[in-house]
Amino acid sequence: MIKVLVNGANGRMGSEAVKAISNDPALTIVGEIDYQDDLAATIQELKPQVVVDFTAASAGFDNTQTILNNGACPVIGTSGFVESQVAQLQALSSDKGLGGLIAPNFSVGAVLMMKFAAQAAKYLPDVEVIEAHSPQKEESPSGTGLRTAEMIAAARTSAPQATSDKELVEGARGAELEGVKLHSIRLPGVVAQQTVFFGGLSETLKIEHNSQHRESFMPGVVLACKKVVERNQLVYGLEHLMD
Numbered sequence: 001m002i003k004v005l006v007n008g009a010n011g012r013m014g015s016e017a018v019k020a021i022s023n024d025p026a027l028t029i030v031g032e033i034d035y036q037d038d039l040a041a042t043i044q045e046l047k048p049q050v051v052v053d054f055t056a057a058s059a060g061f062d063n064t065q066t067i068l069n070n071g072a073c074p075v076i077g078t079s080g081f082v083e084s085q086v087a088q089l090q091a092l093s094s095d096k097g098l099g100g101l102i103a104p105n106f107s108v109g110a111v112l113m114m115k116f117a118a119q120a121a122k123y124l125p126d127v128e129v130i131e132a133h134s135p136q137k138e139e140s141p142s143g144t145g146l147r148t149a150e151m152i153a154a155a156r157t158s159a160p161q162a163t164s165d166k167e168l169v170e171g172a173r174g175a176e177l178e179g180v181k182l183h184s185i186r187l188p189g190v191v192a193q194q195t196v197f198f199g200g201l202s203e204t205l206k207i208e209h210n211s212q213h214r215e216s217f218m219p220g221v222v223l224a225c226k227k228v229v230e231r232n233q234l235v236y237g238l239e240h241l242m243d
């Protein structure tokens with residue numbers, strides 16, 4: 001059985017992860033910790049093979065470093081990583097010979113939405129991303145929104161049309177990453193939704209994903225716990241462990 005420690009276990013995602021991992025016969029929970037606990041000392045004491053982290057964007061990078069430096073494989077759902085941090089953590093995981101995952105989204109449907117969006121962007125370069133989450137979400141745009149924009153930018157084979165973007169109200173045209181507009185909605189009642197909205201010649205295409213409950217992320221978390229122990233490098237995006 002693979003020994004798993006959950007960090008952020010008192011939170012909404014962490015508590016779901018504890019349930020899902022406990023229900024899988026190949027995995028066993030060796031500890032559940034949160035804000036008040038010492039992550040490094042707990043890893044040293046309980047010796048988990050995998051640490052699942054669902055904490056806060058401000059803590060994700062340091063926690064991942066701590067997990068790797070203490071000899072465990074990180075499975076990170078915490079959002080807020082920038083490219084340079086991912087690169088630094090990949091280098092550290094290679095040095096240590098430890099597998100790991102940083103997943104902007106653990107839902108299989110959301111991973112497919114991103115893949116399909118990248119495929120469509122080859123043929124339809126004019127596209128904007130609209131994501132919605134609960135008001136408790138710490139940062140905007142979401143990690144999934146950022147990752148989708150990066151994948152679209154990498155897949156495009158032609159430039160999008162220029163738009164005027166003259167804003168009568170500041171922010172009306174949203175944010176922009178690598179030429180992809182991103183719009184963030186924060187409303188109660190929403191778990192996680194995203195629409196990737198393409199425009200072409202007299203046609204539009206919408207690729208939409210909707211997580212209705214946090215349990216939608218759990219098959220991805222369980223899969224990751226099993227796969228990272230077989231690897232020796234950290235990957236970014238659940239798709240790298242799915243195929």
Ligand SMILES: NC(=O)c1ccc[n+]([C@@H]2O[C@H](COP(=O)([O-])OP(=O)(O)OC[C@H]3O[C@@H](n4cnc5c(N)ncnc54)[C@H](O)[C@@H]3O)[C@@H](O)[C@H]2O)c1
Pocket residue numbers: 007008009010011012013014033034035036054055056057059076077078079080103104105106107137138217
């Ligand atoms: N990757 C995904 O699929 C996915 C899906 C949903 C949410 N998220 C992300 O997961 C994270 C947690 O989301 P949530 O909705 O469970 O939040 P939450 O606020 O319900 O839970 C966070 C928990 O982490 C604890 N915590 C905060 N900082 C900590 C630290 N430094 N060390 C240990 N514990 C700490 C809090 O006390 C709390 O119990 C967020 O970054 C969120 O954006 C990711």
